[in-house]
Amino acid sequence: MKPLLVVFLISLFAFQASAQKKYTISGYVKDKATGENSVGASVYIKELLKGTTSNTYGFYSITIEEGEYTLVVSYIGFKEIEQKVVLNKNIRLNYEIEADVIETDEFKVIGEREDQNTNEAVMSTVELDVEKVKALPAIFGEIDILKTIQLLPGVQSAGEGNSGFYVRGGGPDQNLILLDGATIYNASHLFGFFSVFNADAIKDVKLIKGGMPAEYGGRLSSVLDITMNDGDMKKVKVDGGIGIISSRLTVQGPIKKDTASFIVSARRTYIGDLAQPFISDSSKFKGSNYYFYYLNAKFNYIISDKDRLFLSGYFGRDVFTFRNADDGFGMDTPWGNSIVSLRWNHLFNDKLFLNTSVIFTKYQFEVGLEQDQFEFKLFSGITDWNAKLDFNYLPSILHNVKFGANYIFHKFVPSNASAKSGDVDFNTGDIIINYANDIALYASDDWDINEKLKIHAGLRYSLFQHIGPFKRYNNDEFGHPKDTTVYDKGETVKLYQGLEPRFTMRYTLNDNSSLKASYTQNYQYIHLASFASVSLPTDVWVPSSDKVKPQFSTQYAAGYFRNFKNNKFETSVEVYYKTMENQVEYSDGALPEDNAGNNVDNSFTFGKGWSYGLELFLKKKYGKVNGWIGYALSWAEKNFEELNNGNNFYTRYDRRHDASIVLTYDISKRLTLGATWVYATGNALTLPVSRYVVQGQIVNEYGERNWFRMDAFHRMDLSLTLKGKETKKFKSSWNFSIYNVYNRKNPYFIYFANEGDPSNGSLDVQAKQVSLFGIIPSVAWNFSF
């Protein structure tokens, strides 16, 4: 801890050391066709083989000694710009880069130090090219960013067709998913089959699996940072798609050319609606339906060369209604996310950039049940009010300093119920709400120490204060509430705080290879608890409290990075070891109904987890054929004193082997082939080992937690994208996908069928393995004008 602080301080104050005359070149990089900011474009000085990349808002700044230089701006898929500059004063240069339409296996030799894979002090991080994702096969033709993320080494899918993911042995709650800076608590629609993100409205996707920079916090395992398109600054554009289960439409355009623009994107599924005609009026299920819809909207306004405003909104709802006339049963479950974020970019000078964000996030889940005179309602949710200041200071070409502050006021409604019978309201307890102040301060520097060594050193301070009003139920030895402790409004229930050091270094071995290592510590003040073996929207988010200590992780990672053939191929080998403290699970014998009229965290038990592994990655970035091959060898274990007799157990998503191949091939200008193949070790399950009878009823006894392994999962998908004849005004394409080409019966779950009668000895128990999706062809038509 101490040596790290020293390095950090040195890096912060090192700028004072040199005193030669320096000037700054700064500006924005944009896409010429749309006026969209280019995130992560490389801007470098050819003579020095040094440079920078544009930030999330397209801004770059380079400060170097006066002189004559050649400035190069490059970005994958765009034409490179080279410009001679005479630097004898601070200059502002905005660049508009043009798409490179010639796609051949020929590629340009680009600056050798430009390559981010080997050169940056960043590891365990992957950026996805959204355009390439669109050419990949997708189940039902529904393109899904989260499912593409699962094809990366170190990222595990939560199950067949599921958009939930697990990173390096961490839980599903340990991923920070950001949409334009706003936290998304539940990124999936019903049962996890579809994610909430619409690829048409997304500009950039970045996944950080380890070595998390200091500007991110609040989660242990990963950051998925998604940036929405800003909206075309040049002309009005409409994109849309019609698929077999949903349709989507995106409209964008300038409000004032090159100054203000908007984008609105919507999607709605209709599988439930399509089923409606088949439910006859006399059917007992009349009135049942399921659909989801969402709306993304963003507006941005360039006030001046120094100020820019962004207003983004997201609103998504899943609506599931179920009716069964037979027993007068009805159920309604609306749930979803709502987000509004307002951001303001301000340039103080050509070295200091500030982004101020004000964000409102709301996630809610509700189940309403009715049967005869009974009504039952279960609801949970999270509301956040969030304010952030993020500074980016670029004092010299050797430093990229970031610092900032974040304040979030959380309102958690972990799980509450109301019930009544006729006019009598049942006492399901007061509605328990947890309020908390969540504060973070951070600073970091990317520092080119010398030709060989570059570091990212950062420190994050976080504080979490659980405040009243709050009611703590004190349970008796049988787990029933005995009495309560009441905290008044504003009273501190519990306060946690901690320092989170973040450190990554790169050591260059030669022109095309480097070694990297990282060490990070993270705190997480929210916890997700689930009764089910799959993640569902019914899972409850619970904040740290007087009962639940914050999750805490330490991760060590090291890697060897090497590029071949002038950066055409990028490869890496990474190893990691991660420990996680204060993990939560429900206690043995806890039931969902225990949560009502009690604190959810009263049914928790606590333990720790650890994971380690090796990840191989080979990526081809240019040419007619591109894509990647990933492989991960990993272990993920947990230990809870009160579970599994205190013995270690593998987590459900412990995967010894996880491999994927992802390819796209441009057969011709109009035809693109996409292919993916995945292989994963089977899920670990707890299955019964014995059985017994009490009062005639048979029940099972379970063995060690997750002792059983299902068969391995593997699957191949193919897609063909055929572009229609392009006119100036109208473009269209057909996307044909085949999911599970060789119709592999992958295990989804196992159950046991009891047939016969135990009293006459004819009972027969048979294990049955259920597979979810066989071969599924699908087609979608996409257009834009």
Added chain:
Amino acid sequence: MNKFNFYPFLLLLLVFTSCEKDIDIELKTTEEKIVVEGVIEQGIPPYVILTKTVGFFAPTDLQSYQNSFIKGAVVTVSDGITTVQLDEFIVDGFTVYSTLNPAIFGQVGRVYNLEIQAEGKILTSTTTIPTPIPMDNYWYKDQPGFSNFGYLWFNLNDPPGLGNAYRIFTQRKGKDARFIPAFGSVFDDKFFDGLDFDAFIFRGQEPNSTAPDDNNETSEYFQQGDTVIVKFCTIDLPHFNFWETFETAAFNDSNPFAAPTTIRTNIEGGGVGVWGGYGVTYDTLVLVD
């Protein structure tokens, strides 16, 4: 009501795309545990049935079932003053431990300790017979859309103070061979402490019943005209915890999405099962809407 479960709907959704096949699973071998089924009610002798857990895929014929019964155990029941060793009886070929000594017949308000010495192990447990709390009223009502079928309704006035728990059994005269626990047979007063409220009883059935009226769309209802004896019991909380988790486990055992439910036994010393005291009231009703 607490039997609400999300997953059946997911299953419904998957019906169209999924497919299944039989697989063979090699189970781990584990040690046998003693299963205790012990009951004590006011006014009648206590009885204890001792069996052993059997391998999940073990044969389930009558012979194997009989073999799982433990004979020759030393079973004693004590109310703190009187301690009685239970005798071994053979009923229909099955071993049951009980006694004809009225000194240990159940009495309301007493605490009963159970000790079992069997298979080289000593198991102990404690239960109480709480004061019976009678129902205020019962009635029958046709379910909308059905004629002659409906739930059995009741009105209960729960005494103030948390910690009351209940278990309901019913027996239809001429139809059921014994008192059958209602579907979701236990509830406690966590949600309605001190309230006067109405609720209804889902008719329970024999496990794996093949009776026609247990396998049609009215299987959860009672039929108008039935004569039903309701056995309404008050039980203590550890006893309640057992049945609540036991019934959830039995319900979830066929649900692959639910995490396995751990059954909260009140048997100490490494056994499973329950030693349960019941404070009982009986009511006989003829069901008329």
